Amino acid sequence: MLVLGRKLNEALMIGDDVEIIIVEIKGDQVKLGIKAPRQVKIYRKEIYEEIQSENIKAAENKPNINHLKDLEKLLQNKKNQ
């Protein structure tokens, strides 16, 4: 892992197309500005990991027909509203 120090308003280039700027430093929070082409996806890391781990949890479920029956009734009622 490359570790670089940056001061307020300084920036990093990642490859030729991605730029990260230190926009604000307030207490323990650093605000980063990111300039990147649209096809480069930028996520807060915890969201990305959350979706991954939620998928894994979801795949572990073995649905019980009775559990779903109650929810189906509720969905049906909602549809009829």
Place this chain on the structure above:
Amino acid sequence: MKEKIQTRDAGEVEIDSRQKINFPKGLFGFDDYHNYALLDWREDSPFQMLQSLENKEVAFIVLASDILFTGYKPEFEKEDIKDIEADAVEDLLFFVILTIPGGEPEKMTVNLQGPIVINKNNNKAVQVISMNDAHGVRVPLLELITEGGK
């Protein structure tokens, strides 16, 4: 064309090849599996199963988002769905994945932040991450059904 597949919960099931969905990028956490079948859970049930064709133990309970509420618009870029070659929003179907924590059905949650987008014209799909933070990863299904979602 019909074929037989192995499922996690229902043994051997016959499907029509039109039920097969291809995920060029797989699903988050399951990058190696690209081929799934969309199965009906039971007749009359809005719940469906997304069953992996490459690992029979991998299956997800999913719900077409328009069953839950209208107006669910996950926010993503056109780039995110370029792999499924869709031209128009009318070509897209949104499904959300359900999680049943600890076998307690009342606590069932829906992942609104990571929906599955299917192109109904070619059955290609991708899981996207909605940039709208109001779309939670674990939204209680009961709340959505009883209060009316957004």
